[in-house]
Amino acid sequence: MANINLKIKTVVTGLLLALTLLLLTGCTGIFYIPGASYGYYIWEKDGSIFVEWSVDRKDTKFDGKVTTDGEISSYKLKEWEEDSDTIKVEENEIKFSSILDGEDYSDGFSFTPDDYTYLEFDLKINDGYDLSRINVGGFLESPGDSVFRVEKDYFDKVRMKHWYQKRPFPEFFYKLFANKYFTFLYLFILGVIVIEILRITVIARKKKKILWITFSYVILAVVEVCIYFILKFLVS
Amino acid sequence: MVKIKLFLNNLCRTIASKEIFDNKGYLRRLYKYFLVGLLVRLIFIPFFFQRDLLSTYQRAAETVFTGDFSSNFEQMLTHIIHSAYLLILKFIFPAINEISSVLLEENTWVSWINFNSSYNVFTLLTLFKILYLLFDIACMFIILQLSFDGEPENRLRVFKFWIFNPVVIFVLYIFARHDIIGIFATLLALLLAKKERKYWAIIVLALGIALRFFPIMILPLLIFYLARTKRDYVTLSIIGVSGLAAMELFSYFYFGRSLIFTLLNAQHFSYILSPRLELIIHDRIFIFVAAYVVIILSYFHAKKENFDLLLNYGAIIYLAYVSLCYFHPQYMLWIVPFLVIIFVRRRSLLYYHWIQFALLMIILIYWGDLVTKYVFAPIDHRYFIFLTGIIPIIERFYDSAAFVNIFRSIFTGVSLWMIYLIYKDNKELMGSKLNNNRL
Numbered sequence A: 001m002a003n004i005n006l007k008i009k010t011v012v013t014g015l016l017l018a019l020t021l022l023l024l025t026g027c028t029g030i031f032y033i034p035g036a037s038y039g040y041y042i043w044e045k046d047g048s049i050f051v052e053w054s055v056d057r058k059d060t061k062f063d064g065k066v067t068t069d070g071e072i073s074s075y076k077l078k079e080w081e082e083d084s085d086t087i088k089v090e091e092n093e094i095k096f097s098s099i100l101d102g103e104d105y106s107d108g109f110s111f112t113p114d115d116y117t118y119l120e121f122d123l124k125i126n127d128g129y130d131l132s133r134i135n136v137g138g139f140l141e142s143p144g145d146s147v148f149r150v151e152k153d154y155f156d157k158v159r160m161k162h163w164y165q166k167r168p169f170p171e172f173f174y175k176l177f178a179n180k181y182f183t184f185l186y187l188f189i190l191g192v193i194v195i196e197i198l199r200i201t202v203i204a205r206k207k208k209k210i211l212w213i214t215f216s217y218v219i220l221a222v223v224e225v226c227i228y229f230i231l232k233f234l235v236s
Numbered sequence B: 001m002v003k004i005k006l007f008l009n010n011l012c013r014t015i016a017s018k019e020i021f022d023n024k025g026y027l028r029r030l031y032k033y034f035l036v037g038l039l040v041r042l043i044f045i046p047f048f049f050q051r052d053l054l055s056t057y058q059r060a061a062e063t064v065f066t067g068d069f070s071s072n073f074e075q076m077l078t079h080i081i082h083s084a085y086l087l088i089l090k091f092i093f094p095a096i097n098e099i100s101s102v103l104l105e106e107n108t109w110v111s112w113i114n115f116n117s118s119y120n121v122f123t124l125l126t127l128f129k130i131l132y133l134l135f136d137i138a139c140m141f142i143i144l145q146l147s148f149d150g151e152p153e154n155r156l157r158v159f160k161f162w163i164f165n166p167v168v169i170f171v172l173y174i175f176a177r178h179d180i181i182g183i184f185a186t187l188l189a190l191l192l193a194k195k196e197r198k199y200w201a202i203i204v205l206a207l208g209i210a211l212r213f214f215p216i217m218i219l220p221l222l223i224f225y226l227a228r229t230k231r232d233y234v235t236l237s238i239i240g241v242s243g244l245a246a247m248e249l250f251s252y253f254y255f256g257r258s259l260i261f262t263l264l265n266a267q268h269f270s271y272i273l274s275p276r277l278e279l280i281i282h283d284r285i286f287i288f289v290a291a292y293v294v295i296i297l298s299y300f301h302a303k304k305e306n307f308d309l310l311l312n313y314g315a316i317i318y319l320a321y322v323s324l325c326y327f328h329p330q331y332m333l334w335i336v337p338f339l340v341i342i343f344v345r346r347r348s349l350l351y352y353h354w355i356q357f358a359l360l361m362i363i364l365i366y367w368g369d370l371v372t373k374y375v376f377a378p379i380d381h382r383y384f385i386f387l388t389g390i391i392p393i394i395e396r397f398y399d400s401a402a403f404v405n406i407f408r409s410i411f412t413g414v415s416l417w418m419i420y421l422i423y424k425d426n427k428e429l430m431g432s433k434l435n436n437n438r439l
Helices: A004-030 A154-159 A170-180 A180-200 A209-235 B002-016 B023-042 B051-066 B077-092 B092-105 B108-117 B121-146 B152-163 B166-174 B178-196 B198-212 B214-226 B228-256 B261-267 B267-273 B289-300 B307-324 B331-332 B337-346 B349-365 B381-386 B390-396 B400-438
Strands: A039-045 A050-052 A061-070 A069-079 A085-091 A093-100 A107-113 A119-125 A132-136 A149-150 B276-278 B282-284
Touching: A004 B349, A039 A119, A050 A061, A050 A093, A061 A107, A061 B051, A069 A085, A069 A093, A093 A107, A119 A132, A149 A154, A154 A180, A170 A180, A170 B121, A180 A209, A180 B023, A180 B121, B002 B121, B023 B121, B023 B152, B023 B166, B051 B077, B051 B092, B051 B108, B077 B092, B077 B121, B077 B178, B077 B228, B092 B121, B092 B337, B108 B121, B108 B381, B121 B152, B121 B166, B121 B178, B121 B337, B152 B337, B166 B178, B166 B331, B166 B349, B178 B198, B178 B214, B178 B307, B178 B331, B178 B337, B198 B214, B198 B228, B214 B289, B214 B307, B214 B337, B228 B261, B228 B282, B261 B267, B267 B289, B282 B289, B289 B307, B307 B331, B307 B400, B331 B337, B331 B349, B337 B349, B337 B400, B349 B390, B349 B400, B390 B400
Parallel strands: A039 A132
Antiparallel strands: A039 A050, A050 A107, A061 A093, A061 A119, A069 A107, A085 A093, A119 A149, B276 B282
């Protein structure tokens, strides 16, 4: 029995460790799985801009350019195939073209721009624009225009977003708040059921039952009011 | 006032069974299980669904909003129930009209997106799924009465096993499929059979067959259980298929096409014939059909007066189906009503059932995004559309079909082992029956 418990603990610890590592990976850039995830992933780290792309093992062409009003002082390639991928780096512009397939899971490059105020991206997938597949600074932080600019402090702003400002939470909280009559009725019913469970278990053993039940309903009302204000804050 | 109280008391006594209702301790436990089960169900109700739920209500909307009755020809009775329910919702909540354009949208992708992005998607899902909750509640109280007469402790266990069953919660409140309606009719038929109402039992089962086709698998069992004379066999068999025959006649005259041949030619029927043994030239053996005949003959030669034996055979048939045939996740629900009763006698089956459920969660992957990440789409559809799917992740490292099929095979192994355990339980049941007869 002790052996089984030890095994369970080991597995749980392992899973938690893996999850932590996964979350840590997400903190340094945008988490994506080469060969499974599909799209462009762009982030900034230590003054360098990383532009990488991946597809779910289908023949796909990624091409485009990045321009800046500053100067590109250095660049690095990631998993670049000389025969199928091309890149041309100039003083303030990078043009690239790359083909991913069943063997080539992802490619990318990073560069360090100096003295710049903006970066302009023109990124295509299979010669077309698919803006929802472009993640700038975070998952689904997608641009609104085909050719888009990001200011110098853009990545810091995205990084400073709280958890509740990142997808899927804003949409979830919006739906809960927008449909508040349902939400509060729903929470009230859940609350009543919880109080009923408490009434026949914990409260049944207490002396002043009515007092405890009244107190429970007061707590439920307070919780509902608090949730209202929390949702209002989260949505705003 | 006293009369109403007396009526309610009698009603509750009938629903909860006399031995539980008359004992405060048991009644409190029943109420506690019910509340906790209800809480779990309600937590899931507003947030998840599988695309088929929307399709079901889209077809109902065609009938309710445009008067087109032919939108669900294959499952007419289920369609009528959903249409009637939607009509009731429309009267109680006129706001449902706001969503009519989404429900009537012909482009399935557009309607799915619009439904998920609507601000009141949680309300709609709750309203849509409450129908299943009602049938679920009805089922849990019928199951309570099905076995263990005079054994309130065991009846409570059965109730607990149903109410906290992961397959029930998953299929009805996360996946949101309507199989519970057919199961309700089947359970009602079994309860009537237990109470020796043989004609009513078969009539209700015939209705169940018209609702979902699945109960036809236990029709021979029920006929063998109920028939006492040769005439009974003939009469009950005719009544048993009368539901389907009535539907056939109706569809023939109303729609001008055959329902039975449509069903036989449907992809779903080929699932039954999917496991096969190729012999030579055109000769092949359909494995499930052969296994089914063996099960039916085995029951025919067993001591048929034992109602628990009938339930055991019901479990064996549906377990054999999911073991051997291609199946959709919701079909797993058909095993549960039978298993929850057997769990009380054979606890090990409960653990195997949980293993089945865990394996089902992996087998689900096979159906792709629609039954995996899209189930969460009401929360934020855009997020779950663009989130990397589980199949591409598996494909990155290993062949996804092979991966899923390894677990599928384990699932079959576990299910066949469960059949063996039930077979052993059958022997004990028949032994106890023989002993009782001798005494």
